[in-house]
Structure formats: C-alpha cells, structure tokens
Amino acid sequence: MPDFNLIALVPEILLLMLACGVLLADAMLRKEDRHWVETLSLISVLVVLGALLWQAGGPAQTAFGGTFVVDALAAVLKITAALALFVALIYARRYNTERPVPRGEFQVIALFALLGQMVMISAANLLVMYLGLELMSLSLYALAAMRRDDRSASEAAMKYFVLGALASGFMLYGMSMLYGASGSLDLSDIALVSRAEQDKTFLVFGLVFIVGGLAFKFGAVPFHMWVPDVYQGTPTGATLLIATGPKLASFALAYRLLVEGLPGVVLDWQHMMLILAGLSLAFGILIAIAQTNLKRMLAYSGIAQVGFVLLGLIAGMVDGSFQLAPLAYGASMFYILTYVLTTLGTFGLIALMARSGFECEQIEDLKGLHRRSPWMALVMLALMFSLAGVPPTVGFYAKLIVLEAVVLAGYLWVAVFAVMMSLVGAFYYLRVVKTMYFDGPVDLSTPEPATDARLVLGINGAAVLVLGVLPGPLLTLCVEAIQLSMVAR
Amino acid sequence: MDSNDLLSAAIWIPIAFGLVLLALGNDRSPGVIRGIALVGALIGFLVTLPIVARFDPSTAEMQFVERRVWIDLLDAYYHLGVDGISVWFVVLTAFITVIVVIAGWEVIEENVAAYMASFLMLSGLMVGVFTAMDGLLFYVFFEATLIPMYVIIGVWGGPRRVYAAFKFFLYTLAGSLLTLVALIYLYLSAGSFAIADWHALPLTMQEQLLIFLALFAAFAVKVPMWPVHTWLPDAHVEAPTGGSVVLAAIMLKLGAYGFLRFSLPIAPDASHELGWLVIGLSLTAVVYIGLVALVQSDMKKLVAYSSVAHMGFVTLGFFMFNNLGMQGAIIQMISHGFISGALFLCIGVLYDRMHSRDIGAYGGVVNTMPKFAAFFLFFSMANAGLPATSGFVGEFMVILGAVSFNPWTAFAAAVTMVLGAAYSLWMYKRVAFGPVANAEVAALRDLNAREFIMLSLLAIVTLWMGVQPKPFTDLTETSVDALLQHVSVSKIK
Numbered sequence: 001m002p003d004f005n006l007i008a009l010v011p012e013i014l015l016l017m018l019a020c021g022v023l024l025a026d027a028m029l030r031k032e033d034r035h036w037v038e039t040l041s042l043i044s045v046l047v048v049l050g051a052l053l054w055q056a057g058g059p060a061q062t063a064f065g066g067t068f069v070v071d072a073l074a075a076v077l078k079i080t081a082a083l084a085l086f087v088a089l090i091y092a093r094r095y096n097t098e099r100p101v102p103r104g105e106f107q108v109i110a111l112f113a114l115l116g117q118m119v120m121i122s123a124a125n126l127l128v129m130y131l132g133l134e135l136m137s138l139s140l141y142a143l144a145a146m147r148r149d150d151r152s153a154s155e156a157a158m159k160y161f162v163l164g165a166l167a168s169g170f171m172l173y174g175m176s177m178l179y180g181a182s183g184s185l186d187l188s189d190i191a192l193v194s195r196a197e198q199d200k201t202f203l204v205f206g207l208v209f210i211v212g213g214l215a216f217k218f219g220a221v222p223f224h225m226w227v228p229d230v231y232q233g234t235p236t237g238a239t240l241l242i243a244t245g246p247k248l249a250s251f252a253l254a255y256r257l258l259v260e261g262l263p264g265v266v267l268d269w270q271h272m273m274l275i276l277a278g279l280s281l282a283f284g285i286l287i288a289i290a291q292t293n294l295k296r297m298l299a300y301s302g303i304a305q306v307g308f309v310l311l312g313l314i315a316g317m318v319d320g321s322f323q324l325a326p327l328a329y330g331a332s333m334f335y336i337l338t339y340v341l342t343t344l345g346t347f348g349l350i351a352l353m354a355r356s357g358f359e360c361e362q363i364e365d366l367k368g369l370h371r372r373s374p375w376m377a378l379v380m381l382a383l384m385f386s387l388a389g390v391p392p393t394v395g396f397y398a399k400l401i402v403l404e405a406v407v408l409a410g411y412l413w414v415a416v417f418a419v420m421m422s423l424v425g426a427f428y429y430l431r432v433v434k435t436m437y438f439d440g441p442v443d444l445s446t447p448e449p450a451t452d453a454r455l456v457l458g459i460n461g462a463a464v465l466v467l468g469v470l471p472g473p474l475l476t477l478c479v480e481a482i483q484l485s486m487v488a489r
Numbered sequence: 490m491d492s493n494d495l496l497s498a499a500i501w502i503p504i505a506f507g508l509v510l511l512a513l514g515n516d517r518s519p520g521v522i523r524g525i526a527l528v529g530a531l532i533g534f535l536v537t538l539p540i541v542a543r544f545d546p547s548t549a550e551m552q553f554v555e556r557r558v559w560i561d562l563l564d565a566y567y568h569l570g571v572d573g574i575s576v577w578f579v580v581l582t583a584f585i586t587v588i589v590v591i592a593g594w595e596v597i598e599e600n601v602a603a604y605m606a607s608f609l610m611l612s613g614l615m616v617g618v619f620t621a622m623d624g625l626l627f628y629v630f631f632e633a634t635l636i637p638m639y640v641i642i643g644v645w646g647g648p649r650r651v652y653a654a655f656k657f658f659l660y661t662l663a664g665s666l667l668t669l670v671a672l673i674y675l676y677l678s679a680g681s682f683a684i685a686d687w688h689a690l691p692l693t694m695q696e697q698l699l700i701f702l703a704l705f706a707a708f709a710v711k712v713p714m715w716p717v718h719t720w721l722p723d724a725h726v727e728a729p730t731g732g733s734v735v736l737a738a739i740m741l742k743l744g745a746y747g748f749l750r751f752s753l754p755i756a757p758d759a760s761h762e763l764g765w766l767v768i769g770l771s772l773t774a775v776v777y778i779g780l781v782a783l784v785q786s787d788m789k790k791l792v793a794y795s796s797v798a799h800m801g802f803v804t805l806g807f808f809m810f811n812n813l814g815m816q817g818a819i820i821q822m823i824s825h826g827f828i829s830g831a832l833f834l835c836i837g838v839l840y841d842r843m844h845s846r847d848i849g850a851y852g853g854v855v856n857t858m859p860k861f862a863a864f865f866l867f868f869s870m871a872n873a874g875l876p877a878t879s880g881f882v883g884e885f886m887v888i889l890g891a892v893s894f895n896p897w898t899a900f901a902a903a904v905t906m907v908l909g910a911a912y913s914l915w916m917y918k919r920v921a922f923g924p925v926a927n928a929e930v931a932a933l934r935d936l937n938a939r940e941f942i943m944l945s946l947l948a949i950v951t952l953w954m955g956v957q958p959k960p961f962t963d964l965t966e967t968s969v970d971a972l973l974q975h976v977s978v979s980k981i982k
Contacts, residue, residue: 330521391629472560
C-alpha cells in the first residue's frame with residue numbers, strides 16, 4: 001500500500017481546482033464581464049504561491065510512494081515558476097486584449113502549463129516526469145497556436161509542435177531504455193543500477209536520447225532550431241510564457257534525470273553537456289550578432305545563455321567526487337533563475353511597447369526610447385547589461401559563479417572560451433542600448449503601459465540591479481537548495 | 490561623521506545623488522537639476538577632505554578600513570581602505586567631478602539629469618575602484634564604470650560617437666574579462682577575495698606569468714599603453730568635454746592603479762621578468778606617440794596622444810622598481826589628472842564657441858580672449874613639464890629614477906621633455922598667436938565667470954603641486970616603500 005501523502009500535493013491540487021474554476025468562470029461569464037477571468041487567474045496564481053510558500057517552510061516530503069518529491073530544489077523552482085507566470089500574465093494583459101487572442105483560454109492554458117511545470121519539477125519517476133512534460137508542452141503548443149488567423153504564429157506553432165513532439169519522443173525512447181536497463185521507473189532504482197559495477201552500454205544508449213530530449217527542451221545547439229522561429233513567430237504574450245517557466249522545469253528535469261537518476265554514468269553525460277554547452281555558446285552568440293529582429297536576437301542570446309547553464313552541469317563531479325556538486329549545480333540554478341528574471345523583463349518590455357496594430361519586433365523599433373520613455377529605456381539598459389554579464393547587474397554574478405565552478409573543476413580553458421564568447425556577445429546587447437540611447441526617435445509616441453504592468457516592470461528592472469549589488473542571499477539559497485536535495489537522496 | 494564611514498560616504502553619496510537625478514529626470518527644470526548635481530558633487534568632494542586630513546603618513550597599513558560580509562558564499566567582503574598609493578586618487582576623483590559638473594553647466598541642454606547623474610555615479614564607482622580591498626568588489630566597480638562612460642560618449646558625443654563608444658566598451662571589456670579569469674584563479678588558490686591575501690600568496694613562476702599577462706590585458710588597455718591605445722583618441726575626440734576630462738583625469742589612472750595594487754605585488758617575480766617588456770612599450774609610447782601627437786590637426790586628438798605619452802611615463806616609473814621612479818609616477822598620475830583635464834576644458838571652451846576642434850580653424854585667439862589665452866598657455870606649459878608646475882615634478886622624478894636604473898632609458902624618457910614642449914607649445918602657437926585668423930575668431934567672447942572659476946581652480950592646484958610637492962609625496966612615501974619592499978622579495982613557491 002503506497003502512501004499517498006496528499007499534503008505534499010496541496011499546491012498542485014489547488015492549482016488544478018482553480019484552473020478548472022477559471023475555465024468554468026470563463027464559460028459562464030457574459031462577454032462584458034470576461035475581464036474578471038484575468039483577475040481570477042492572477043488570484044489563482046497568488047493562492048498557489050501562498051501554498052508553495054507554506055509548503056516551503058515545512059520539511060522535505062514525498063508522495064505516491066516516492067514518485068513525487070517536495071524538496072528544497074522543488075520549492076525554489078516552483079515558487080519562481082509561479083512568480084514568473086504571475087508577472088508574465090500582468091505583462092501580457094493589455095497585449096492580449098488589443099489582439100484577437102481568446103482571453104479566457106489563454107489564462108486557463110497558462111495555468112495548466114504551470115501545473116505541468118510543477119509536476120515536472122517534483123517528479124522522481126519517469127512516468128510522472130513524462131506526464132508533467134506533456135501537460136506543459138501541450139499547453140504551450142496551444143498557447144503558441146492561439147492566434148490561428150496569423151500566418152507567422154501558426155507557422156511557429158506548427159514548428160514548435162512537430163519539433164517538440166519529436167523531442168518528447170526522444171525522451172520517451174530514452175526513458176524506455178532506462179526502464180529496460182533497470183527494470184524500474186523510479187529514479188532512485190535507476191540510480192542504484194547506474195552505480196552498480198556492470199556493463200552500462202544499454203544505460204548510456206538511453207542516456208543519449210535523454211540528453212537529446214533535454215537539449216531540445218532547453219534549446220541547446222544542435223537541438224535549437226525551433227527556438228528562434230518560435231520566439232519570433234508566436235505572439236509576445238505567449239513568448240513570455242514559452243521563454244521562462246519551461247526553462248525552470250527543464251532544469252529540474254535535467255537535475256532529476258541526470259544527477260539523481262544517472263549518477264553512475266556522470267562522466268558520459270558531463271562530456272555530452274560540455275559539447276552542447278560549447279556549441280550553444282559559440283553558435284548562439286555568433287548568430288545573434290546577425291539578427292535585426294529583436295525577438296529572434298533574444299532567442300539566440302537565450303541559446304547562448306543556456307550554454308552557460310549547461311556549463312554548470314559539467315562541473316559537478318570532479319575526480320569521482322560530488323563534493324563540489326552543490327556549488328556547480330547551484331551555479332546553474334542561480335543562472336537559470338537570473339535568466340528567467342531578465343527574460344521576463346525583456347519580453348515584458350517588448351509586450352508593453354506594442355500597441356494595437358503595432359508589434360515592437362525589430363531592434364529598430366526601440367530607437368530613441370530614452371527620449372520617449374526614459375524609465376523603460378533604463379530598465380532595458382539594466383536587462384541588457386545583465387544579459388551581457390556586466391556588473392553591477394545580477395547577470396555578472398551568474399556568469400562569475402558558473403565560471404568559478406568550471407575553473408574549480410579544472411576546465412580553465414573552457415572558462416577562457418566562455419569569457420571570450422561573452423565578450424563577443426556583449427556587442428549585440430550594446431547594440432540594443434545604442435539603439436535606445438544613441439539613436440534619435442523615429443516615432444515620437446510614448447509607450448504608456450498600464451499602471452500594474454509599469455509597476456511590475458519597474459520592480460523587475462530594480463531586482464536586476466538590487467540583486468546585482470547584493471546577490472548573496474539568492475546565491476546561498478540556490479546552493480543550499482541543491483545541497484539539501486542531494487542530502488535527501 | 491564617523492571617520493569609519495568616510496569611504497562609503499565618498500562612494501555612495503554621489504551615486505545616491507545620481508539616482509535621485511535619474512528619478513527626477515526631465516528637462517523641464519534644468520536649473521534645479523544642475524543645482525542638485527553641484528550639491529551632490531560638492532558633498533562628495535567635502536567628505537574626501539577629512540580622509541586626507543586624518544591620513545596617517547607614517548604607516549603603509551590600510552586606513553579608514555570598512556569590512557562587512559558581502560557575499561558569504563564566495564567569501565567576498567565589502568572591504569574598503571586607503572593607503573598612501575590610493576588616498577590622493579579618492580580626492581582627485583571627487584574634485585574632478587565638481588569641475589565636470591561646473592563644466593557641463595550651460596553646455597549640456599538636453600537630458601541634463603541623465604548627464605549629471607552619469608557623472609555622479611561614475612565618480613562614486615571610481616572612488617570604489619580606488620578603495621576596494623576585495624578583489625571581487627574591485628572588479629565590480631572597475632567594470633561598472635564602463636556603463637556610464639559608454640552612455641556619456643554615446644549620447645552626448647560627437648558625430649562618430651557610436652563607433653567611439655563601442656570601441657571604448659569592447660576594448661576595455663576584452664581586457665577585463667581575461668582579468669576576471671585571473672581573479673577567479675587567484676580566489677580559488679588563496680581561498681578568499683581579499684587582495685591582501687593575494688599579495689601574500691606564493692605562486693610558481695608560470696602561474697605568475699600567466700596571471701601577470703591576464704591582469705596586464707586589462708590594465709594596459711585602460712592606461713592605455715602602446716599598442717592597445719587606439720581606443721583613447723577616438724573616445725576622447727567623440728566624448729563631450731566632461732567625458733574627456735573624466736577619461737583623461739581619472740579613468741586612465743584606474744589602469745595604472747591596477748598595476749600598483751595587483752600586478753606588481755601579486756606577481757612580483759613575473760613583474761621583474763617582464764619588466765623589459767613594459768619598459769619597452771612605455772618608451773615606445775613616450776617617443777613614438779609623442780611624435781604622433783606632433784602631427785595632429787585636431788586639438789583633442791593631440792591632447793589624447795599626449796595623454797598616452799604621459800601615461801607611458803607612468804608605467805615606465807612603475808617598472809624601474811625604485812622609489813623615485815614609482816613616487817614620480819604617482820605624482821605624474823595626479824598631475825596629469827589636473828593638466829590634461831584642464832587642457833580638455835580649454836578645448837571645450839573653444840569648441841563651445843566655434844564648434845571646431847581643428848587647429849587650422851583658429852589663430853590669434855589671444856587677441857580676442859586674453860584671459861583664456863593666459864590659462865591655455867599655463868596649462869600647455871604645464872603639459873610640457875615647465876618647472877614650478879606639477880607636470881615638471883613627476884617627470885623629473887621619473888627621469889631621475891631612470892638615471893639610476895639605466896642611463897639609456899633615462900635618455901629616451903627625457904625625449905618627452907622635448908617632444909612635450911614641441912607639440913604643446915606648437916599647438917598653442919597656432920591657436921593663440923598670430924593675426925586673428927577669421928571673422929569667427931574675431932567674434933569670440935572671453936571666459937565667463939563659470940569658466941574662469943573652473944580653470945582657475947585647476948590652475949591653483951597645478952601650481953601648488955609644482956611649487957610644493959612635498960605634501961603629496963609625504964603621503965605616498967611610506968606606502969611606496971612598503972610596496973617596493975614587497976616586490977623585491979620573491980614569492981615563488
């Protein structure tokens with residue numbers, strides 16, 4: 001008789017109920033009252049956030065016979081994912097109202113995507129993991145396809161769907177190999193098998209597909225093809241959701257599968273990660289230089305940023321010891337959190353700059369922003385320098401700690417390579433700043449976002465700077481979360 | 490105010506004023522903005538005065554030390570302090586900021602708040618560079634200075650400002666990213682970010698050489714040394730007057746200061762080993778760049794090249810490893826801050842009136858602007874190293890140091906006296922003397938009260954330092970001795 005321990009699932013259950021409630025409300029409300037759906041969904045996210053915070057105060061626990069874990073890592077990532085959704089929904093609000101996006105559906109599907117992410121983050125069993133992954137992915141495909149009358153959006157959604165399904169297939173195939181090798185779906189059993197002294201060809205064979213699937217979800221080179229097209233093609237409101245939460249969930253997935261599930265073949269996946277990271281850095285950065293479309297540029301820059309996240313994953317095991325693992329994986333986690341923070345800001349700003357009938361898509365569209373809206377330009381400046389990794393922004397510490405972990409693991413030349421690449425990358429972030437500050441405005445209209453969006457964007461920009469001055473607490477939180485989760489295993 | 494918080498005050502007061510200005514940011518009431526900026530700069534300057542007044546010159550220890558945990562995971566501390574090497578630069582930075590705020594008073598009419606805020610924040614960050622005793626803190630301040638300067642050059646600069654701003658940023662970033670790797674390596678070897686620990690850390694020769702070169706990449710670009718100096722003429726020419734002043738007066742010193750605080754004491758053996766290289770590059774800068782300065786037709790470019798030549802003198806002084814050379818180099822750094830700043834202000838005065846920096850567009854300025862011509866002459870002479878100005882003291886000390894190091898080096902270094910006089914005075918002659926060149930020159934107005942005040946402030950300190958350099962050298966002496974003592978001991982593992 002497995003223990004159900006439903007207490008561990010309170011946030012997920014609440015979210016499911018609330019999402020259904022929002023769905024019902026959307027169906028019942030009259031057309032002129034539909035704006036309540038948005039408020040309701042925001043309240044739902046807040047309630048879930050409250051439940052997550054309440055749960056984070058308690059001890060680590062498991063549910064359904066150990067297939068679902070609630071540990072420090074899960075708490076941090078879930079809270080971030082819920083916060084990110086909250087912020088994204090506020091940014092996307094007016095953007096969606098001014099476009100033919102079905103409003104109720106957008107909110108409901110976004111909530112389901114969050115549910116999928118939360119399940120993924122907590123999964124300690126291949127089946128649960130896949131369940132969460134598909135719930136999230138299908139929701140995101142639907143979000144991307146929401147503007148079905150728009151050609152580029154439909155094209156992007158199609159690509160996203162086909163390639164995403166391919167990735168899921170990869171992942172599933174890999175999972176079946178792991179099952180075949182270990183005879184169990186539980187990560188803890190697979191970990192035991194991977195540690196045992198025996199022929200691991202079968203396991204490594206499965207691992208290749210797992211890493212391929214993960215790389216797809218992260219958007220790492222050479223599995224990155226979908227990223228630029230999807231970021232560019234989907235309406236910005238959906239891009240906000242695609243570019244943030246899923247990265248957190250992918251990180252959790254990578255951590256659970258590779259670190260918790262396959263510690264015995266760590267050398268194999270570290271080498272794969274090294275190649276993926278190196279390629280992502282090089283290609284992401286070099287191709288981003290050639291972009292004139294802002295969203296596409298950010299997509300390539302995101303690929304490069306993922307390269308840094310993966311760099312942290314190669315530095316966990318040194319000379320057969322996992323002693324440095326909390327620092328290395330904590331560095332990756334810190335990186336992904338700061339990446340989500342800055343990405344929310346950048347795509348949020350793009351959504352807020354758009355008006356009805358006008359998309360802020362080209363870098364050119366930001367021309368002279370500092371005359372049109374000095375504070376928005378300042379926020380974007382902080383975000384760009386954060387992505388470039390220039391202090392005093394949080395992006396600098398993210399790069400610093402990843403590089404530290406990499407040097408500590410003995411990959412000094414990898415660190416030098418990453419540093420040189422980020423120098424090249426600085427160019428296109430500087431170009432955005434140049435467009436905003438040095439070029440004269442073409443159209444003199446002042447973007448006037450709604451008060452709540454304005455407030456949130458301000459906080460978002462300030463967070464990048466405040467964390468850039470005092471990164472200590474968040475850094476410690478990330479490392480300790482990994483430490484606690486590793487101990488709990 | 491408690492003397493323990495003086496350094497923090499010197500850093501954060503200007504930055505806080507800068508943030509207030511950004512928050513107020515609009516062009517509706519530029520007068521108020523300028524007033525607030527001036528108040529901020531003045532308070533920032535006033536808090537640095539007690540640092541000098543209460544500075545104890547008898548010890549090489551850090552003074553006014555502040556130490557708080559900053560990032561506990563990385564063992565990084567918010568650790569500030571000054572010694573004889575850095576104390577004058579704190580004052581210099583705050584002083585130049587006051588001058589720059591005055592210099593931009595009526596000249597900048599658009600985005601006044603952002604302009605003033607950039608300079609105030611830059612000032613606080615640069616004081617941070619000079620006072621940080623923690624490697625990570627140093628790096629954060631060092632890099633953060635790039636952002637306001639990038640914006641200053643790009644927004645208020647001349648026609649090729651975008652090119653100049655990118656070149657400035659990417660050149661400097663290229664150097665400092667390599668330094669970052671070196672800093673991480675030092676952190677992992679020493680187990681802390683404290684610069685003092687790094688000084689004590691024994692390193693093998695190979696480690697020292699690599700670290701020295703990685704640090705060299707950042708500091709040589711910043712100084713700038715030949716052949717990585719090419720960003721400087723572009724940045725100077727395109728930057729607004731205030732930007733040029735801060736660049737020449739303080740930002741270049743960040744690199745030179747980095748040599749003293751990092752390269753020499755952390756990698757002393759490598760410094761001795763590669764001393765010939767630095768001296769060679771420095772002498773090239775002195776002689777070759779001096780000649781390059783001679784043929785410039787753009788006044789700002791001429792002063793920019795002269796800056797490179799003078800900074801070559803500074804690095805030359807460092808790597809001769811004797812007290813005279815090093816102290817002379819530090820004096821030269823301070824003095825160059827005043828003189829090159831003043832020269833850029835003089836050019837700014839002309840540019841504001843005629844919107845040309847071309848020497849050929851001028852002639853006979855002395856007839857229409859006698860007061861200005863007097864100042865311009867004084868600073869040109871000082872730039873050439875005229876005795877009784879601060880320019881003479883530093884150069885003379887470095888040359889004396891060079892004589893005891895190697896007479897041929899001294900000979901090559903002394904060429905600067907000739908070349909410096911040639912390019913400075915020839916420029917002055919073409920701009921100021923002769924008949925009035927054209928109608929525009931004939932219509933020039935002489936200095937107004939604001940310009941008069943800012944130039945006379947600089948003239949006073951230049952003269953003071955030239956006549957009475959002892960107060961300056963008194964403060965630096967003990968620390969320089971201690972540094973030389975430290976560098977003379979091998980720390981090979």
